[in-house]
Amino acid sequence: MSKSSTLIESAQRHLYGNYKQAPIVFARGSGVEVFDVDGKRYLDFAAGVAVSVVGHAHPILVAAIAEQAQRQIHVSNYFYNDRNIELAEELCRRTGYDRAFFCNSGAEANEALIKLARHHFYGRGDKARQRVIAFHNAFHGRTMGALSMTGTPKYREGFGEMGPVTHVAYGDLDAVKAAMGADVCAVIVEPVQGEGGVNMAPAGFISGLRALCDANGSLLLVDEVQTGIGRLGRFLGHDGCGARADAIALAKGLGGGVPIGAMLTTEALANALPPGTHGSTFGGNPLACAASLAVLRIIDDEKLVLGAKNRGEKLHGLLTRLAADLPLVCEGARGDGLLRGLVLRQGMIARDVLGKLQQAGVLLTAAGERVIRFSPPLIVTDAQLDEGVALVRAVLATMSPSAQSNANMPCQVQSPQGQRT
Numbered sequence: 328m329s330k331s332s333t334l335i336e337s338a339q340r341h342l343y344g345n346y347k348q349a350p351i352v353f354a355r356g357s358g359v360e361v362f363d364v365d366g367k368r369y370l371d372f373a374a375g376v377a378v379s380v381v382g383h384a385h386p387i388l389v390a391a392i393a394e395q396a397q398r399q400i401h402v403s404n405y406f407y408n409d410r411n412i413e414l415a416e417e418l419c420r421r422t423g424y425d426r427a428f429f430c431n432s433g434a435e436a437n438e439a440l441i442k443l444a445r446h447h448f449y450g451r452g453d454k455a456r457q458r459v460i461a462f463h464n465a466f467h468g469r470t471m472g473a474l475s476m477t478g479t480p481k482y483r484e485g486f487g488e489m490g491p492v493t494h495v496a497y498g499d500l501d502a503v504k505a506a507m508g509a510d511v512c513a514v515i516v517e518p519v520q521g522e523g524g525v526n527m528a529p530a531g532f533i534s535g536l537r538a539l540c541d542a543n544g545s546l547l548l549v550d551e552v553q554t555g556i557g558r559l560g561r562f563l564g565h566d567g568c569g570a571r572a573d574a575i576a577l578a579k580g581l582g583g584g585v586p587i588g589a590m591l592t593t594e595a596l597a598n599a600l601p602p603g604t605h606g607s608t609f610g611g612n613p614l615a616c617a618a619s620l621a622v623l624r625i626i627d628d629e630k631l632v633l634g635a636k637n638r639g640e641k642l643h644g645l646l647t648r649l650a651a652d653l654p655l656v657c658e659g660a661r662g663d664g665l666l667r668g669l670v671l672r673q674g675m676i677a678r679d680v681l682g683k684l685q686q687a688g689v690l691l692t693a694a695g696e697r698v699i700r701f702s703p704p705l706i707v708t709d710a711q712l713d714e715g716v717a718l719v720r721a722v723l724a725t726m727s728p729s730a731q732s733n734a735n736m737p738c739q740v741q742s743p744q745g746q747r748t
């Protein structure tokens with residue numbers, strides 16, 4: 328028996344069954360390559376869902392984590408620690424925000440945003456302003472507050488009452504305007520909907536939301552969990568859109584794989600969550616903050632934000648050509664920077680293609696129903712993009728839409744990502 332099959336047998340007995348993992352057990356990685364316990368190599372174009380921005384085992388990140396672990400891993404927020412002060416300063420300097428709150432994940436960063444917005448108005452005596460406007464196909468995380476804003480009903484089903492949230496069509500400013508009211512504390516938006524299908528915001532959408540929020544006295548919250556940290560070829564996904572959020576959520580790439588999330592906000596909102604209203608035991612721990620500081624240093628030293636723009640354009644060219652060459656399987660390509668989607672034809676299910684891609688040696692994720700998402704480490708090279716897209720091309724070339732839909736006959740309803748059916 329292979330090491331993989333022995334471990335998978337144990338996994339199926341002992342791990343909680345909320346995921347539907349591929350039958351691969353990873354053991355190590357280096358740069359854009361990862362290796363399973365039996366030594367098989369894969370090109371990692373998923374980066375653990377847009378997380379491993381500096382790739383695997385980057386020597387500077389590894390050294391920073393090791394050095395910090397030798398000094399101190401944890402303090403708690405009863406005290407300051409040197410590393411989270413440095414990281415707060417560094418993030419504020421880069422983004423122009425004034426205040427940082429640290430937590431451990433994207434969902435937690437979004438929880439902080441929603442609590443910030445609601446409590447801001449509560450503190451000003453406007454207790455009726457509790458409703459949030461969010462978007463269909465939005466993904467903000469799986470905790471109850473973040474889930475209430477997540478715009479895929481399937482993810483919310485079965486979990487009871489959700490806080491007051493109105494979901495409207497992504498990109499539709501008229502729908503937002505119609506949903507506005509004196510009870511709306513905030514609008515929350517992703518610059519590009521990652522999980523929802525690599526859906527691009529139309530030009531002027533975020534600045535239009537800013538104007539609607541200003542007119543209504545509501546806050547604009549931007550979920551940069553997937554789009555931030557250079558992913559779109561600029562440090563924040565909504566940089567350059569002509570508008571700024573009142574607060575943003577960061578996570579995924581922020582720690583290069585070490586769990587850390589952050590809420591960044593303005594001085595005007597610095598007192599919205601006074602002591603006692605929010606917190607996190609692990610949030611802002613020196614180990615995660617040291618990792619994040621190293622990631623930011625690597626991003627600068629290796630010019631990875633510009634790299635994401637250039638490699639992203641290269642990847643887009645490859646995907647557009649692939650789609651044009653396989654018109655029966657692919658509809659086209661979309662995305663920004665190094666967050667790209669290869670859109671499959673109607674009736675195909677991206678999730679069902681991932682296994683074949685894994686067998687061919689390339690890791691990718693599905694976004695929405697029929698989009699194969701490319702979110703490689705920002706250190707990916709042109710040669711690696713060529714190699715990985717060639718593997719994808721070879722797999723897709725063997726498929727026809729009819730073979731796909733037959734394979735999916737027994738499963739009419741697509742199972743949500745990461746959930747057992």
Ligand SMILES: *Cc1c(COP(=O)(O)O)cnc(C)c1O
Binds near residue numbers: 517552554
């Ligand atoms: C992944 C993601 C989240 C949730 O992050 P977790 O760390 O899984 O809680 C929230 N928002 C967006 C946009 C994401 O892509």
